[in-house]
Amino acid sequence: MHAMRDYSSAIQLRSDRWSALREATSALTRNPSAGEASQLRGTVESLFESLGDMESYWAFPGKQAFALIRRHFDQGKLDDVSFAVNRITRALTTGAYRRRSIPLERDSVDQDEQDDEAHLSVEMRALSKPYFEVLIVDSVNDHQERWLKANVTGMRRPEDPFIYEAVVVPSIEDALIAVLFNHNIQAIVVRPGLVLHSDKVEEILTRYLARAGGRDEIDAIPPENYGPELCRMIAKVRPELDAYLVTERSVEDIAGLELGICRRVFYNSEDFMELHLNILRGVQARNKSPFFTALVEYSKQPTGVFHAMPISRGKSITRSHWIQDMGAFYGPNIFLAETSATSGGLDSLLEPHGPIKEAQELASRAFGSKQTFFATNGTSTCNKIVVQALLQPGDIVLIDRDCHKSHHYGMVLAGAQVSYLDSYPLSKYSMYGAVPLSEIKERLLQMKAQGKLDRVRMLLLTNCTFDGLVYNVERVMQECLAIKPDLIFLWDEAWFAFARFNPTYRQRTGMNAANVLRAKFKTAAHREAYEAQQEELKDASHETLLKTRLIPPPTARVRVYSTQSTHKTLTSLRQGSMIHVNDQDFKGEVEQSFHEAYMTHTSTSPNYQIIASLDVGRRQVELEGFEFVQRQIEAAMSMRRAISDHPLLQKYFKVLTAGDMIPEEHRESGVTSYYDAEQGWTDLWDCWERDEFVLDASRVTLLVGGTGWDGDTFKNKVLMDKYGIQINKTSRNTVLFMTNIGTTRSSVAYLIEVLVEIANSLDELNDDASGMEKLAFDRRVKNLLDNCPPLPDFSRFHKAFLESGNSAEGDIRKAFFLAYNDKNCDYLELDGTLKDAMARSETIVSASFIIPYPPGFPILVPGQVISQEILSFMRALDVSEIHGYRPDLGLRVFTQEALEGAEGTPKPVAVLESPQVETPQLEKPAPKASKKTST
Structure with missing residues (x-):
């Protein structure tokens, strides 16, 4: 039996142990030798x-059924035993237990075996009733437990x-482990009889308790609460549930307590029907998909089309003699649901008042925002909407230089002054x-010393990056707000929409961090900590401020925007994206300009199928996002382990670890790898709780330079x-494998087979x-x-494009x-005129x-x-595609005459000032010019 350390997930451990139990019990029925039988019995006992x-x-299968199987053994x-274990394993694999009762007796016949989900068409599966499980927390004996379960499930109609x-x-610990272990749970009934601690927590399950606060927080709970x-x-861990x-306490006692996800309190009641x-x-509130439902109903209506779109209702296709193949390929429903009308x-x-408005409100609840807006032409457009809504000429924006190109083009549209971060x-x-956070703080303090902090409007960062690097979002926002209390944050989470639905990942999302900070800033403890630090830092040096974890003032404004490509990491048609807003000043300052920007960039003929897919995608993650994201991470972890442990693959490939991709000074935990063979x-x-940067485990960056390709x-x-x-991200010597909520263990197995085949072919080539x-x-x-060109930092803007x-x-x-x-x-040629001009120390722009x-x-x-480092990097590139x-x-550059003429043109300035917000007293001497050291 595999040791517990061989598994990254308890769910995968459970699945594999049931499979191992099936193999062992089946082997016992095949008359093994005495020695083999003894060994098999030991294995079965252990399992x-x-x-x-x-x-x-x-x-x-339930505790009672499991206990019965053990007695039979x-x-x-x-x-x-073998028969029952086979039935259980099959039902777990196919999901049959979600549709019907599974008989475990050896003389029973499973009449509906061919009705398993794996054998049903999509249409038939859509007609079946969804299944879920309800967790009841109450310390009861076996008889009382059977009575409870019978009363709750007996209400079904x-x-x-x-x-x-x-x-x-029975216990709080068991309940926390259950909701983090069992993805089928959709509701929890908390009864008065629960206790604090569990008496049966395995090592791999114990680690789950940290997600909910850890044992110290659990031990501190008074019994009455x-x-x-x-x-x-x-x-904190499953907010969608x-x-x-059920309580015996008075209304007054309960009213002042934080009840989290509690939807209703029942007072000393055994009204099981009302509970049912x-x-x-x-569950129906989360299962609701208002726009998708409206679109389905619209497609069923007989209508006469007297507006744009000949394809509406499929008329232009069904009447055609030449494009019937398109109708056959897509089927009729997609055309029945096509319309340019906003009625029916x-x-x-653009002006939602009905099901789209409701769908966006449900998405806002699911993703933890205050407002959510759908987009049907990708996150590139979302980024431009947010930038245009919040910026105007003269505003200064701190922006990650290697972010998505849509942000750079957004700066062009907004006319903002761009301060690139390396x-x-x-x-x-x-x-x-x-x-690094030190780079951001350095730039903000520099702006403050230059008297320009009031014009700094936004910090724009990519979280997570294409390669899977994730910021400590809460810490970044706290320390930046300590210097600039009304700073706006735009987190490009195009590749991170799934993170909301995993407890570990959620803490590093923009919306979650915004909600945490809004609550924290209101507390007396935060105000006291801020005042104490202000006293401590009143004579602090610039270097001290950089090294200190700064505390923002309680009056700081939490202004956070996240853009997400739903279609990249969750279920949505291509270009389906969302903008999530958690901005305390949205209603008073931004709403009108946001509306105008949204109108500017959103098509007046949006694709209704994309909107419907966003609605359904939200429904899916509220009901099964926890399970799917967990399986996604499991798949990537399995891939890591398979490659790292395979002796042949180690000759040509290497999975890059957190230690490879994150310098040591940014990893406070000291963790270098998520998996190690030893x-x-x-x-x-x-x-994920401590480090400045972490690596998204669902992405596997594979070093392939050892193959010679x-x-x-x-x-x-x-x-x-x-x-x-198919993959879509490479570097000079790496390829990126991204798992998603649709990745299966079979897909991972196929990839490993392919890599082994490639390694074998390379062995044969080298042998011959x-x-x-x-x-x-x-x-x-x-x-x-070994001969990788050094990556250049941002050089500088020419003085013609600087204010001073x-x-x-x-x-x-x-x-x-x-x-x-x-x-x-x-135009200047890289190896000719450009090289010569640089050699003459000319300024080329x-x-x-x-x-x-x-x-x-x-x-x-x-x-x-253009710096010498950039020229050297471009000359060393061996890629065939260089956009621009x-x-x-050659390279397109400005003429000297154009630059001289541009120097004389007036510079734009901001028309409006930022709202006056209390700023911490961090007045220091002007910092020296900073140049980040390459790590």
Whole structure:
């Protein structure tokens, strides 16, 4: 039996142990030798012992059925045991237990076996009632437990929209473990009889308790508050669930307590029907998808179409003699649901008042925002909407230089002054990391010393990055607000929409951190801590401020925006995205400008299918996002382990770890790898709670330089062309494998098979290669692994695009439009005229964005001075695609005449001032010019 350390997830451990139990019990029925039988019996005993504790958290097969199987085993009824275990394992694999009762007796016949979900069509599965489980927390004996479960489930009626089974646990610890272990749980009933501690917590399950506050917080709960505190703690880890509190306390006692996810309090009541109806109503509230439902109903209506869109109702297709294949491919429903009308139960995305408005409100609840807006043309547009709504010419924006290009173009549209921040470089892998907090604080303090802090409007960062680096969002916002209390934060979470539905990941999302800070700033403890630190720092040096974890004033405004590509990491059609808002000043300051920006960038003919998919995608993650994200992370962890432990794969590949991608000074926990062959799995919680940067475990960056192929070649010529494996991110010597909520263990197994086949073929090639061929292979590998060009930092803007001599922020809009006139531009060849001009120490300024792909970040923006480091990097690039660069002409640059003319043009200034907010007294001498050291 595998040791517990071999598993990153208790769910996967449970599944594998049931499979192992099936194999062992089946083997016992095949008349093994005495020695084999003794060994098998020992294995079965050990598996029963391990599964015994786990099964108490699941409704199927249930504690009673599991105990019966163990008794049969003790009595030597091996055929009965094997039969029952086979039935259970099959039902767990196919999901049959969600549809019907599973008979476990050996003489029983499962008449509906062919009716399992795996055998049903999508249409038939859609007609079945969804299944879930209800957790009842009450310390009762076996008889009372059976009575409780019988009373709750006995209330079920044929007309109910769902079916559910009950799970009973006795303690707060058991309840917390259950909701983090059992993804089927959708509701919790907390009764007065619960106790504090569990008597059967395995090591792999114990680690779950930290997510809800840890043992210290649990031990501090007074007995009279067990029920309310459990509701509050569950809200921290599974906020989408519903809780119902049965209590004997008075209304006055309960009213002042934090009840978390509690939807209703029942006072000393055994009204099981009322409880049953409330449970169904709570789940139905999450199962609701108002716009998708409206669209389905619209498609059923007989209508006459006298507006735009010939394809509406499919008329232009059904009447055609030449495009019937399109109708056959897509089917009729997609055309029946196509319309440009905003009536008939539908709604307008630009002015929502009906089902779209309701769908956005439900999304806001699901993602923890104050307002949520749908977008049907991707997160690139979402980014431009937010930037345009919040910025105006003259505002200063601190922005990650290697963020998505939509942000750079957004700066052009807004006319903001851009102050680029440098991420730490990972030159060895030709990728950037993330922007250290010290770099951000340094820039803010610099702006303060220069008297420009009032114009600093926004900090814009990517969380998480394409390569999976995640910020400590709460800490970044706290320390920045300590310097600039009304700073606005835009977190580009295009690749992080799924994070909301995992307790470990959720703490590092923009919306969660915003809600935490809003609550924290109101507390007396925070005010006292702030005042004490202000006294301590009144004579602090600049260096001290950089090293101190700063506390913002209680009056700081929490102003947070997150843009998410729902279609990238959750269920949505292509280009389905969302904007989440948690801005205390949205109603008073931003709402009108946001509406105008939304109108500017949103199509007046949005795709209703995309909107419907966003609505359904939200419904899915509220009901099963916890399960799906957990399985997604499991798949990536399995991939890590399989590659790291395989001796052949180790010759040519390496999975990059947190230690490879995050410098030591940014990893306070000291965790270097999520998996090690000697130590097993590392619990993610500790490093995700403490470290400045963490690595998203669902992304696996594979170093492929050892194969002699660069990342682009490995992606296109090997994975895609030969094996049909699709990926979309590479660097010079790496490829990125991203798991998602649709990734299966079979997909991971196939990928490992492919990598092994590739490694075997490389072994064979090297075995048969001549001496010169081996030398050439070794040179290619060395070039990819050891001769990586250093990644250049942002150089500077030319003075023609600066406000003054001490400015670092540039007017990217001015540079962008200056290049519209061809007379202002020239082309220089990298290895010719550009190289010669640089050798003569001439100042050469880029007239366009230059974006090598891979890696896909801009190394030059309009108005940026070309440095020797940037030139060397471009000359060393061996990629075929560089956006903005024309190989036939060279690099587009500004002429000296254009630059001289631009220096005389007036600079824009902000028309409106930022609201006056209390600023902490951090007045210090002007800091020295900072140059971040490459790590």
